[in-house]
């Protein structure tokens with residue numbers, strides 16, 4: 005498949021079909037108590053779902069379980085209707101650090117992983133077209149031969165996003181992908197993320213502890229809190245993009261989320 009087409013409207017609405025579902029999923033690391041317990045959630049196709057929560061509440065761990073990087077202690081995860089036992093070839097991951105290979109140029113870094121055996125078989129020309137389309141989409145046309153050491157943090161994260169898009173993922177798992185970036189670059193990357201995942205028709209699970217990031221990009225926000233973690237609140241966000249044009253609605257939602265965070269923090273005992 006060549007670069008996915010933009011829809012006439014520019015933005016595809018989230019689907020109603022399920023990309024991923026988690027039913028009563030629990031998880032504990034070896035030697036720890038439960039990190040989260042009985043978590044159930046659904047990620048719809050083409051939906052940007054933000055998982056918001058305070059530091060240490062288990063967001064990254066939940067993402068790793070949903071991505072198939074960790075095995076749940078109880079419950080089950082299904083990806084496109086099938087039980088998930090390992091990372092699915094139609095999923096991709098982006099983390100806080102771009103993790104580029106210093107000995108590969110931008111193009112080869114973005115292509116990295118596409119040649120692996122578990123990826124759907126495609127010929128070399130198709131792979132090249134996919135990588136170039138992804139690099140063009142993230143604004144890196146002309147920088148294909150650059151080395152990672154020659155890139156800014158924002159550009160490196162664009163390569164990481166291109167690498168993920170080149171896989172044409174059904175679902176992109178992103179764990180605080182922009183939190184190491186300065187405020188201006190971060191805002192640019194948030195807009196870029198919304199634009200490209202809509203063009204690629206991908207769903208996203210975006211983990212963040214930044215309320216503003218969540219309300220600017222999400223179709224739906226889940227709040228995780230407690231020990232063990234649980235999903236305590238959910239907000240659909242149907243504010244049209246670009247959302248900066250709706251400051252009053254954004255502020256109202258922000259205040260609701262802050263109130264829920266305060267309520268949850270108050271519910272956690274501070275003394276044993």
Ligand SMILES: Nc1ncnc2c1ncn2[C@@H]1O[C@H](COP(=O)(O)OP(=O)(O)OP(=O)(O)O)[C@@H](O)[C@H]1O
Pocket residue numbers: 033034036039057058059060061062063064065066213
């Ligand atoms: N490999 C591990 N082994 C044991 N405990 C772990 C491991 N990784 C994380 N934890 C613990 O699991 C809990 C949840 O951690 P996790 O990284 O999922 O939180 P988080 O919500 O992503 O936090 P942050 O916002 O700071 O990234 C923490 O108490 C942490 O110490």
Ligand SMILES: [Mg+2]
Pocket residue numbers: 063064065179
């Ligand atoms: Mg984390």
